[in-house]
Amino acid sequence: MTLSVKSGWQRLASMLAGMSPTDADAMIVQIRRDDPDLAEWLAEQRFSFTDLVILAPVQLARLMTQVSDNDLILALRGLNTRQHRMLIMGLSKGRAASIEAELSVMAPVPRRNVEAAQQRIIDRAKRLEVEGRLTLTDEPMLD
Secondary structure, three states: OOOOOOOOHHHHHHHHHOOOHHHHHHHHHHHHHHOHHHHHHHHHHOOOHHHHHHOOHHHHHHHHOOOOHHHHHHHHOOOOHHHHHHHHOOOOHHHHHHHHHHHHHOOOOOHHHHHHHHHHHHHHHHHHHHOOOOOOOOOOOOO
């Protein structure tokens, strides 16, 4: 969804981020009745690609098995070293080495390509959550 962020939307997203996931979900359901576009935008803001680093290792590994190498290679571009390292830890050693090798020789890419790959991974994570195979939350998970 491409919307310009209306005045107050970012503030509302910040407020929702401070709520429990259950309360935030309930609030988005209420908002959806009056403003479906705002509700969709808020739902998209609740979890970003860099938030994947807080997934428990088992959950991160489960997600990474569902992500293509091409998307992962693109998505890792532009992350800081810590985020990059945390996400690579969800891969097998062989796949991690292959991804790192590809990244080391990759030419610069447009930001929109990186963001699109990151969004595809987030979309996959959300599908896994709906299927009950992953738990996305704004707090760190423990195994």
